[in-house]
Amino acid sequence: MNNVQEESLRDQKKSRRRLQILEIARRIIATKGLRSLKVRDVAEAAGCSVGSVYNEFGDFDGVILTVNRETVQALTVRLRGVPAQDPVRQLYGLAATYLEFFAEHANLLRSLFEHRMEDDRPYPDDILQMVMDAFALMHPPLVRLLPDADDVKIALLSRTLFSAVHGIISLGLEERMVAVPPQMLRQQVDQFVDVHLTGLGIAPVGARSS
Amino acid sequence: MNNVQEESLRDQKKSRRRLQILEIARRIIATKGLRSLKVRDVAEAAGCSVGSVYNEFGDFDGVILTVNRETVQALTVRLRGVPAQDPVRQLYGLAATYLEFFAEHANLLRSLFEHRMEDDRPYPDDILQMVMDAFALMHPPLVRLLPDADDVKIALLSRTLFSAVHGIISLGLEERMVAVPPQMLRQQVDQFVDVHLTGLGIAPVGARSS
């Protein structure tokens, strides 16, 4: 075990190729959907053999899962970038940012939420955990807004609220279903948060600008 | 065109087989998930050749779509069975019934919402319309509760609210994700509707029993 950072030529090529495969797979999923992702297409575009893809990722699910992992990581970064001064605005911001991100990367998000494993193999725990953590990002602002509430209940509320927003957005962006105009979807989400905060006894942003 | 109901022996066998194929496909999807559905398994279980499946449904997507169509039909029947005397209770009932139905037929619902067509062929319009119609079932009670509101806005609200409930339930039942205990999920949904109705200025059911 040499902890000095001496990357062998072999390792360099390996990791460069790994990145390349992921980049190509992500591009295909993003543009043509998960169902259009084929091993041979990825291998050819990456300039390597199909065997190398398997060598690097074990099986094809491994490629998909790695892309999904990076998707939820990117999502988390975006959500963490939402300003936290005003907790009410933060909640709106989280919803709006989720909508933006979903609209920009619809097929990647669908891959994250819709991909099923072969047979009955379990979905990797770390990805599930990251999704749950992302959905828990509404927790801190809710705690500030509801200081007297039980922390466990707030945790549940955070997941519930974010899941609700997810439902509105994922179905709203489903071009299959009655394609809600994207601008209207933004209003729809804002209004939903409005009503829900009101119901929680929190004064919403109201007539002020976003 | 003979509108007399004389079914030839041929037609009888044909429709019997059709039903049988659908029943088997539905059972496989329901128990082992859409990804485990294979033409040969269906054909063998139905006691016919793979060619017959294609003869009857055009392609394999045709089988899946027909199962999905029947799923949304069954869902609609269940949702229409929710009592409509009290509009507030009706809203709770629609959410609770959706939860029940989703819990009973999780894989069938996932097939409905997650199946993607081959290439870029469009999803059949009639199925999309039926889903939208089902999600519009919150419209009538909302109209009764908000008599002064614009009808178009109520239509949007109905879709939004149902989509939110869908998000909470579909993620909550996702055993992949932090498996919310089913009993707790019911409370979660009820509470969500509670808060949202309050936010809309409607008195929720409150402390009374379901």
Next chain:
DNA sequence: ATTCTTCTTGAACATTGTTCATTTTCAAGC
């Protein structure tokens, strides 16, 4: 330079959706 380890390759295989020439089945006409 030689050897050893590791990775890469791509042909072969396995699985699964799809097609279609052939056979079978059935209904209609005699």
Next chain:
DNA sequence: GCTTGAAAATGAACAATGTTCAAGAAGAAT
């Protein structure tokens, strides 16, 4: 009932795609 023509069923062959692995190539170690 037999003949015949149309329709359907068949399943072998094909196509597309995920997976494996023996052989070879490439880099590391001595």
